Each structure stands twice: as C-alpha cells, then as structure tokens.
Amino acid sequence: MVDIVRTRIALREAVASWRKDGLTIALVPTMGALHEGHLDLVRAAKHRADRVVTSIFVNPAQFAAHEDLSRYPRDEARDAALLEAVGCDLIYAPEVAEIYPDGFATQVGVRGVTARLEGAFRPHFFAGVATVVAKLFIQAQPDFAFFGEKDWQQLQVVRTLTRDLNLPLEILGIPTRREADGLAMSSRNAYLSAVEREVAPALKAALDHIFEATQAPSADMHLVMQQATQGLLDAGFASVDYIEACHAYTLEPWKAGDPARILGAAWLGKTRLIDNRG
Ligand code: AMP
Numbered sequence: 129m130v131d132i133v134r135t136r137i138a139l140r141e142a143v144a145s146w147r148k149d150g151l152t153i154a155l156v157p158t159m160g161a162l163h164e165g166h167l168d169l170v171r172a173a174k175h176r177a178d179r180v181v182t183s184i185f186v187n188p189a190q191f192a193a194h195e196d197l198s199r200y201p202r203d204e205a206r207d208a209a210l211l212e213a214v215g216c217d218l219i220y221a222p223e224v225a226e227i228y229p230d231g232f233a234t235q236v237g238v239r240g241v242t243a244r245l246e247g248a249f250r251p252h253f254f255a256g257v258a259t260v261v262a263k264l265f266i267q268a269q270p271d272f273a274f275f276g277e278k279d280w281q282q283l284q285v286v287r288t289l290t291r292d293l294n295l296p297l298e299i300l301g302i303p304t305r306r307e308a309d310g311l312a313m314s315s316r317n318a319y320l321s322a323v324e325r326e327v328a329p330a331l332k333a334a335l336d337h338i339f340e341a342t343q344a345p346s347a348d349m350h351l352v353m354q355q356a357t358q359g360l361l362d363a364g365f366a367s368v369d370y371i372e373a374c375h376a377y378t379l380e381p382w383k384a385g386d387p388a389r390i391l392g393a394a395w396l397g398k399t400r401l402i403d404n405r406g
C-alpha cells in the first residue's frame with residue numbers, strides 16, 4: 129500500500145531521497161474524499177514527473193465558521209486505495225497542528241484575481257488557500273503542482289502567488305472531469321439529495337448558454353446573465369451567488385474580444401455548487 133506520512137520532516141526525507149536519485153517530483157494538493165477528477169490530476173502528474181505526492185488536508189483556514197468544515201466528507205482508507213491504484217507514490221496527510229502549530233500567525237494574501245466572485249462571497253477563502261498552498265509548496269518542494277480547472281479562480285490565485293513569490297515550480301491546470309449529464313465532479317456532490325442531483329446539471333447548462341452568447345457578437349450579455357440566473361432558480365436552485373462571463377485570466381467582467389471564462393456558484397438546498405467553463 130502507498131506510504132502515508134504525517135509530518136513535514138518525513139515528507140522532506142522522502143523527497144530528499146528521490147532528489148538524490150535525480151528524480152522529478154509532482155505535488156497534487158487535495159482535501160480528500162477523492163473522485164475521478166482528483167485522480168485525473170494524479171494521472172497527469174504521474175505522466176509528467178517521476179514521483180507523485182498527493183496531500184490530503186481539509187484546510188480549516190479556508191472555511192468560515194458557518195461553513196461545512198466539520199461535515200466535510202473524510203475517508204482516508206478509501207482515498208489511499210484509489211491513490212494506490214493510479215500509482216501515487218506518497219500520501220502526505222498532516223494533522224491540523226502540523227500545518228498550523230500554536231502561535232501560527234502568517235497569512236499569504238493575493239490581490240487582484242481574488243477581488244470578485246468567490247472572493248466576494250467567501251472573503252476568508254483565498255487567503256486560506258494561498259497560505260496552505262504556499263506551505264505545501266515549501267514543505268514538499270515539488271517541480272510541478274497540479275490543480276483542477278474546476279476551481280478556475282483558485283488556479284489563477286495559485287499561478288499568481290507562484291509567480292509573485294518566485295516559487296521554483298511549474299503549475300499545471302487539468303480540465304474538469306464531469307458526470308455523464310454534465311455535472312462537475314465534486315466531493316460536495318455527496319451532500320445532494322436524489323431530487324437535487326437531478327437538478328444539479330442545470331448549472332453547467334447555464335454556463336454553456338452564457339458562453340455561447342459571448343461567441344455571438346450582438347448578444348445582450350446583461351440580459352443573458354439575468355436569464356441564466358432566473359433559469360437556475362426556475363430549475364430548483366435556492367439562490368445564485370454569481371453566474372457571469374469574465375476575462376479568463378484577470379477575472380474582470382468580460383468585454384468583447386477578451387478570452388472568456390464563465391463562472392458560477394449557486395445553492396441547491398444547503399449545498400453550494402461551483403463550476404466554470406471556457
Ligand atoms: P479539493 O479536494 O476539492 O480541494 O480539490 C483538489 C484538487 O482537485 C483541486 O485542484 C481541484 O480543482 C481539483 N478538482 C476537484 N474537482 C475536480 C474535477 N471535477 N475535475 C478536475 N479537477 C478537480
């Protein structure tokens with residue numbers, strides 16, 4: 129079975145011994161509750177690097193007090209079996225105190241790409257992500273790190289922090305793995321009731337509709353986005369945090385001629401789904 133280490137010292141030892149042998153290393157950061165989307169990242173990492181480390185850490189710093197930290201799904205034995213099957217070489221599964229020991233006082237903040245969308249609705253979120261990602265990069269010292277396009281804004285945040293801090297690794301983004309009906313795979317899909325699960329693909333359909341409008345020069349984008357929001361509510365979503373066409377890399381509101389990315393976040397009952405497409 130694939131080895132699991134829980135301390136940064138043990139992680140460093142494993143990585144150092146691979147480096148001594150001249151091997152390259154990829155890191156795949158996750159919060160566990162793995163699905164095929166996560167496994168696509170590991171497969172791509174395996175293809176690119178000699179050794180792959182997958183971290184499993186449900187990062188408290190990226191959850192607000194009212195969010196789902198305590199009920200976030202956890203099943204380490206299942207995750208380890210899935211990772212073993214796709215050839216992951218090492219699992220790094222630290223306790224919270226290993227990452228945030230008493231007295232921990234530092235926060236990594238990224239401006240600009242965090243200002244809107246998820247950043248507006250979850251103000252603590254990207255600082256939590258940037259801080260833990262910076263720590264994981266420093267602890268694992270990988271040559272490559274793999275992230276999903278499923279969390280498109282997060283991918284831009286990670287690229288920005290890696291560039292701005294001159295971190296010596298390459299960031300690779302991997303396309304979103306979807307269910308047959310279009311729903312993006314997510315650990316949070318496990319929260320959906322049978323009825324909610326039927327409604328859930330409407331989010332991807334709404335993104336598609338807006339994307340098509342960005343390709344039609346005369347479309348009234350404001351109206352299209354309003355209609356998409358109403359369509360989600362009519363389909364059974366409880367509320368829509370945002371659904372909007374953006375510049376794919378700055379995440380500013382989209383203008384004709386910009387590379388387009390459509391991003392959405394909406395509540396289905398008590399579950400918040402996010403998705404995007406380009
Ligand atoms: P999470 O465990 O949700 O924090 O996700 C860990 C990594 O897997 C992140 O880089 C996500 O963007 C990526 N990921 C999550 N869901 C998918 C998916 N459906 N397809 C591809 N990557 C994904």
